[in-house]
Amino acid sequence: MFTASLADGTLINLLQNNYSKEVLERLRNNDSFFCPDCKSPVMLKLGERKIHHFAHYQSANCSIGHEPETADHMAGKKLLYDWLCQQKLNPQVEHYISSIKQRADVFVEWKGWKIAFEYQCSTISPSLLNSRTTSYVQAGYTPVWILSHKKANFKSFSKFQWSFICDFINKHGVLLSLDTNMKSLYVTRPTPIATKQVISSQKRLQLSSTTSLTTCQRVISEVQPIITYKQWLSIKNKNRSMIFRFIDKKKYALFQNLYLAHIPPPCFPVEAGWPVRAMHWIEQPCYMWQLWILLDNIIQKKSDLIFLNDILKNFYKRVQMNHISLRTLPLVKHSKPEDAIEHYVQLLIEVGVLEEAGDYSYKIVRELLYPSHENEALDCDVKMARELIAHT
Template sequence: MANLKYKRGASMFTAQDENGQSITVTETNRHLLKNASKFYMCHCCQEEVILKNGEIKIPHFAHKKGGKCQAASEGETSRHLNAKKLLLGWLKYQNFQVELEHYFPVIKRQADLFVENNIVIEYQCSTIPISQMIERTENYLSLGLKPYWILGQKVVMKQGKYVFSTFQLAFLLKDKQLGYFLLSFHPEEKCFELFYHIQHYAGKYFFASSMKLSTNYSLEAMQEKITGVRFKSLFVKRNRKLEREHLSYFYAKYKTKSVFLQQLYQAGYAIINLPPEIGVQLPSQFLVHTPAVEWQFKLWENFLKLLETGDTFSKEHIAQYFQKYVMSIKMIFLPLNECHLLLTEYLLFLEKEGVLVEYILDRYKIKRQMMYKEKSYN
């Protein structure tokens, strides 16, 4: 037994003993379990698991190395286990009916926490494919359950801005009061952290407000505190000329072999001379992987450039082109067409710049053409 190695990310608090009884290991019963059954099985895959019952780390069950359990929660590090333990205690203290690591045989899923027989809480520390989280969510929804995901990673701040990875952005939710927001939990500090009014700056950098909520607060008290938040939209002043120069330098140095740059050059264009309305950073740019200069150029080259002054078009029509040119990021709960907000922002920008006008709802008229400059603009 002592020489067995364990598969990181396949550990849990609950298992079945040799009689098929469900066992949950805790600090209270850890010493009793040492002298009890020596054979335990995973609820999900029925493979043997080992009781890790040392004095330093949190006691838990672990799969043997090479186990192929697909139903158990991913990324079960000591930090993850500790977070589940704290969340369980926080909910129980408020008299919620809560079950740890409940297994749903119909969908072959094991939830971190199952609350009030209809709410599933998943706490995710490790970075896994977002598609897996979406699939897991859809499985829970198919049973009529309400799934919630809590981020277990720390969000980094650099030079006064938050840095959100693509994985972390998958946890985003949207609210009239909070704007874009997400919830994380820090077991070391025994507190939640709410990031709200999240607004994109550039790349992986975002402006946001944050609020830490100690587990000394009840859920009701937390909700009251959040209710006091008022929505605010941050204005970001931009130097479009400088941004264009930085963009040209970036592509010249780092993207020289990109398909987009090759297509651009073959068509006789240079980034620095593209219409100034192309390559514009907008608040919702983070909703797509495709760089602003690439999708805006394609939208101009294949749609807007072909229209004459006075021509009209519908938002639905241009949206068909937009959809072809962007690859939206994956998010657990936000709708697939959330990225269309980016198109709305771009049309508003073009209207502000005098390129077009919305003369009736969702119908636009060209006021002037976006011009390619043969020489760099001053």
């Protein structure tokens, strides 16, 4: 950590003043240092490889800062602090909030917002992430969680990485990551194409005096997905041709239901397997959960009228049966899993399968398209992609 108190209560911030090593050595020889939070003694470390910092003794019992701090974490805090100082925003490093017993890595007040920057280098559970976020919000702070760039993989998202998707500026959800070597903030918007695999669009912001918080806010809000319908057709064709690979329990259950409906899995309806907003809430590839919606509400439906409430009930029934899995996204506050279902229903209206019959009720107006072989499936998918493009 970069802050400590002297015996007389004076707060020392190693980042605030450009202390030379000689000055710090004299300070260490003549004074004692204490943790601002737990008040236990701390040591001043003046190493050659790490940034000068304070650290607790092993016997300390501090719930806030007892864990050893990595060089990457210290470098990230310093980078954020220095960048905000360049904008003359008067940031505070390791800002302690007594009401929630949490310490923000870097705190700043900006345009009426109390922003708590958290630079995360180690793995934490989504439940802990959610708990800390909730505490910040209840205390009137806006938490901004930034993942270490070293922990990020932009082609394959782990559950840990998904838990850092946030939508406080970009309502579609983005991942913020910090590269301390390049002194850059990366804004990544992932489009899931499988349980882990994603296609990411990304913007890089150099954290310099010319890059303001306003610029960051604008760039984050403007990041758009890079995937095209041409790319998606390739993904969908791959889903059909490789559908029998890696059959797990969820896929096996889906296949059973398809066979009961006399549908060979590679020839699943053309209307399944299209990207929709908020689908990042669902772990399975979109063709799988969309097939469940078609099976439960259209293919096996005896009447031609369906209701959104029933569609959602059937969806969550599949979740309870472990046929569909939802992601835990503690930082996503402006969408929910039901949004993906509603957007898919809207897609079915756009391609002419459904039409609105009243408040949240829909009439089935045409049958689904069932290709009989792979080439026909590709032709039908191309036609439907053109139809969807016409509605965008």
